[in-house]
Amino acid sequence: MAKIAFLGMGAMGSRMARTLLDAGHDLVVWNRTPERCDPLIEAGATGAETPRDAAAAAEFTISMLRDTDVSREVWCDPDTGAFAGLPESSVAIESSTITPEGAAELGEFARERGLTFLEAPVSGTLPQAENGALVYFLGGEAETAKRVHDVLEPLAKAQHHVGTWGMGARMKLATNAMLGVQVAAWAEIIPMLERGGMDIDLALEALSSTPIWTPNAPYITGTMQRSDFTPQFPVDLISKDFRYAIAEGGEARMPMTEAAKRLFARASEAGHGDENMTGVVQVNRD
Structure with missing residues (x-):
């Protein structure tokens, strides 16, 4: 089992995080409104004060956020952003629905800092998130897509590697x-x-x-x-x-x-x- 940080406890994110927790992963959770994390913490997850804190000890950090602007802030803020805390050996996974340009920017931001980034938006809504039936569109290096396969498996009906950064968003x-x-x-x-x-x-x-x-x-x-x-x-x-x-x-x-x-x-x-x-x-x- 892996240590996973999950950023964003909205309707989709909270269900995806719970599925990963139920699969036996060691989960750290963060949300801008901290009380949204409480049900996961009560179920065994650990809460974090910032995305940076959440990512600091994680092997994989996954985000499920509202849009491109929020995603950029959560990942890239120099003080609190997840990239600022991400270990070099870990993988950043962006599952939010963002623009192709936004996904490519995050990938370049990560690469400039020697970090590994994969975009992984999903097709599916709440029942699929709860029942492990999401379809993933993976954008990034093929080796990175293989590396995250087992981590995403509890959530996934299918995982498709569709190209480089931005292709998953498309x-x-x-x-x-x-x-x-x-x-x-x-x-x-x-x-x-x-x-x-x-x-x-x-x-x-x-x-x-x-x-x-x-x-x-x-x-x-x-x-x-x-x-x-x-x-x-x-x-x-x-x-x-x-x-x-x-x-x-x-x-x-x-x-x-x-x-x-x-x-x-x-x-x-x-x-x-x-x-x-x-x-x-x-x-x-x-």
Whole structure:
């Protein structure tokens, strides 16, 4: 078992950290709001006051943070950042959804200091984090990807080494943009069927027998039909990912993603930003 530092106790990070703790790893945890670490500490983890302190004795340091700016601060702050405390023999693993440029910057920052860095964003939400079913997109040296394999194994359904720094972020943005476009499409179709007086159960049963029915369609349509918008992937977070993806691909070349981004922005403006991404259907029901 390894000594692992985990930075970020949000909805995803806390569940990932708990999975690693349950797998028997020696875990050190940090969060900007310290009380978010309390459940992990009560379960056997050790708390740290700063990212630097958390990383100081760890073999692997993993972060799961909100965005590029927060990630840069947590890793690179000269006084409290994780890179300032990271031992040369350890590996820094960035699992946050950040921009490709941000991932490459972190990699170069680490290399200049003789440190080893791997980006490892994930596809999956809360149930996958709890049940070890995340899909990893690994960006960095192939040898580093092999080195972290066993550490990430309790969390992973699959681990894909997709290239150098920045490539993992591109894969994650591609995944989330495709997901968001699908959610936006269903957010139009479900209200259209409802307004037409359709029995939605019958309509979805019929649609499920056609080639357009994707593996995530039962989840998307089911939460929309039940109006169950308990956050797993909130509207505001996927909106951030749309912005990153469009900045990467170009607004003129991603018209469907841009249209989906506008729908999600409308949902945020209507007060649904903290709700699950499927809550965007409410905009078209109004």
